[in-house]
Amino acid sequence: MDKTDLIVRAKYVITMTNPLIIEDGAVAIDNGLIKAVGRASDVLRQYRGEEVINRDRHILMPGLIDTHTHTQQVLLRSFINDERLALPPLWTKLLIPFEELLNDELAYLSSLVSVIAMAKNGITYFIEAGAPRPRELIKAINEVGIRGVVTRSTFNVRGDKITDADEAIRGIEELLPEVNDRVRVWCSIRQVMMATKDLLLKVKDYCLNKGLGITYHLGEYQGEVDYALTKYGIRPLEVFDKLGLTLVRPTVIAHAVYLSSRERAIVRDRGLGIAWCPMVDSIAMGPHWLPMFNDALFGFGSDGGAFTSLDLLHETKIARAVGKALTVGITYDKSSFNSITILRALTGWGGLLIGDNVGAIKEGFKADLITLRLNDARALPAYDPVESVVSFLDGHDVNDVLVGGRFIVRDGKLFSVSEDDIIEKLYAVMPIVNEKLNNIKYGAF
Secondary structure, three states, X not given: OXXXXXXXXXXXXXXXXXXXXXXXXXXXXXXXXXXXXXXXXXXXXXXXXXXXXXXXXXXXXXXXXEEEEOOOOHHHOOOOOHHHHOOOOHHHHHHHHHHHHOOHHHHHHHHHHHXXXXXHOOEEEEEEOOEOOHHHHHHHHHHHOOEEEEOEOOOOEEOOEEOOHHHHHHHHHOOHHHOOOXXXXXXXXXXXXXXXXXXXXXXXHHHHHHOOOEEEEEOOOHHHHHHHHHHHOOOHHHHHHHOOHHHOOOEEEEEOOOOOHHHHHHHHHHOOEEEEOHXXXXXXXXXXOHHHOOOOEEEEOOOOXXXXXXXXXXXXXXHHHHHHHHHHHXXXXXXXXXXXXXXXXXXXXXXXXXXXXOOOOOOOOEOOEEEEEOOOOOOOXXXXXXXXXXXXXXXXXXXXXXXXXXXXXXXXXXXXXOHHHHHHHHHHHHHHHHHHXXXXXXXXX
C-alpha cells in the first residue's frame, strides 16, 4: 500500500475528465499533486493517507478559475450606482482615477479583501486584469495561498498625455523576481485607446521573448471600435492581430462583447481565450455572443469586487440564464449552451485557458480542489452534481479549498488570515475612502 499525504473522499467527484462523475469517489494527493482518483474503495485499498478527509455529503471538484478580476477596485463596492455606471467610458472617468488614489496600504487591504473573498468562494486561480500596485497584490496572494496571474496596469496614453513605452515595460520586468509556485506574471494592455502603437509592439515582443501570457480589455465599448477604425482603419482585435499580439500564448481577452465575424474568426483560428463576465457584461455592455457559438475557448470572470461579490458560481447562474435567453429567443434551442460547457469554462478547460496543469482531477495535475456542501434544504435533492453546481450552489456552499494539496479554507474557515481583523480594518478606512470618493470630479480628482 502506497503512502500519500492526503486522501479526500466525497459523495460525488466531478473530475472534468473521463469519467466525468464518480459516485462515492476519492482523490489521493501527494506532494501537492493528484496521485490517483477513482472509486473510494479502490483508492483506499491502494493508498494510505497520512490524513483521510470524509466528505460524504459533498461534491469534490477542481477549483474555480476567475479569468478577469480587478483586485484593487473592491473599495469601490456599492459606490457605482446606475448614474456612475453610465459614465462614458467608466474606466477613464472613474476606475483608473480611483486606482491612482490608492497608497500601498489601501492597495494591500483591497488586494487582501479580494483574495480572501475569492478563496472563500472556491476560486483557486485568478487573472488580475492590471493592478496599479501589483506588489501589494503579490503580498496578499502569498499570505492567503491561492494562485494568481499578476499583471501591472499597462498603458501610456491618458487624454493628451503620452508617457514612455519603455517605462511601462520596466514596470513589468520589475515583477519577474516575484514569481513563485503561487504567483505568475503576465503582461496586460489596459485598452487599445490607452496604448501607443509603440507600446503595443514592445509588450508583444516582451511577452514572446520572456514566455509570458497576456490579457487585455477589448471589445467592451462602441467608442473603442470607432477609435480603432478611425486610427488604424480596422477593428480593435484586427489591430492586435496585425501587430502580432495574437501570437502570445496564453492570451485571455477580457469581455470581447463587440467582435465582428472577422474578429471572432481570429479568436477561433489563433486559439485565443475570452473572459466573459456575465453580470458586468450584461449590465454595462449587452448580451454576449458566446452562447451562440461553440468554437471559442472561454472562461468566466467576476470583473472585480467593485461590481460583484467575486462569486463565480453566482456568475454561472447569470451566464446560464442570459445564454439560454439568447439561444431560445433566436433559434428556440433550449439544449445548447449546456451545463457541461459552463462547468468546463468555470474550471478553465483543464488548464488550457491559462496554460497550467489545473482544472481537472487527473494524475499529475496540481491538487487545487474544492468541496461543496450538499447538506442544505435549498440545495437538495442533488441527483446530478453537475446541474447542482451550475444551477443551485453558490459561494456560500464552499466548504473546503485546497491549493497544491494544502488547505486554504477548511470547513468554511480561512487558515492563514483573520477575517475579523480585515473587517475591522475595512471599517476603519471606509470614512477615508468615502471622503475621497465624494470629492470625485469625474475624470479628475
